[in-house]
Amino acid sequence: MNSLDLHSAAYAQAVALKRRQLVLGFLVLLVCVGISGHLAEISLTKFFNNIGAFTSYIGRIFHLENGQFVLSNPAEWFWGWKKWLALMGETLLMAYVGTLIGASAALGLCFLASKNVTANTAVVFATRRFLEFSRTVPEMVFALIFVVAFSLGPLPGILALAIHTTGALGKLFAEVVENIDMKPIDGVVSTGGSWLHKVRFAVLPQVASNFVSYALLRFEINVRGAAVLGFVGAGGIGQTLLEVIRKFYYADVSALLVMIIATVMLIDAVTERVRHKILGQERSS
Secondary structure (H helix, E strand, O other): OOHHHHHHHHHHHHHHHHHHHHHHHHHHHHHHHHHHHHHOOOOHHHHHHHHHHHHHHHHHHOEOOOOOEHHHOHHHHOOOHHHHHHHHHHHHHHHHHHHHHHHHHHHHHHOOOOOOOOOOHHHHHHHHHHHHHHHHOOHHHHHHHHHHHHOOOHHHHHHHHHHHHHHHHHHHHHHHHOOOOOHHHHHHHHOOOOHHHHHHHHHHHHHHHHHHHHHHHHHHHHHHHHHHHHHHOOOOHHHHHHHHHHOOOHHHHHHHHHHHHHHHHHHHHHHHHHHHHHHHHHHHO
8 A cells, every 4th residue: 555545544534533532512402402402491382372472473563553564654653762761871870881980990990800910819819809709790780770770760770881991901901911911011121110111111002992992892891880780769761661561562562672772883983983094093003
């Protein structure tokens, strides 16, 4: 057998081995899914028997009380647009203030959580654990706690978003800081600069654009989160959405959903352009 035949045989064996591994992995995945579904008491029979109720509900929310399609009378469909727009504005303000507070806190804590900037391992450990706690507890749980403490309204939602944003952005900011070029830091230290000088003149110039990009992305996420937090009485349009769902005001449900989706799409488009512009300027410089 010549060398070409040996290579062909080796290649065929490698392909067969890869194929067996793929099939075995797929079978293991199916077994894991089956076990998980059994333990979670997921019933496919129940799902397929009730799928019609879901599709029926979707159909009903796009029809007015008189049975006509919602687009046949947009004025009746969006009869409460002024009130809903004000609530949507409240939701946006919740997301904005929560993001601003959380991003500011994350900016202060990320340097303490970075090993290459903070030499004190105890401070790094404590800061990282705090950030983990802040982003691990769901926003909805924080909102429920703050609703009990501060009553209904946007304040519980703002606080819940701020805490969760602190944990999420603090983690991302710290990872950016830990991947910077250390030469500017060495230069500041060699001239006798303090820890604050090191952060201000050696670290921030390298990470500022990434910080802004992550903060804008988090704002998009918080707009969605603020709408959901209204379900527990934390203000905004979510509270009204929950009310119309419970009262079976089908057309109002679709109108509010369309308003929320359109707002999120608009914010996504604007913040995406801003992020790309910032990152593009950084690359060009």
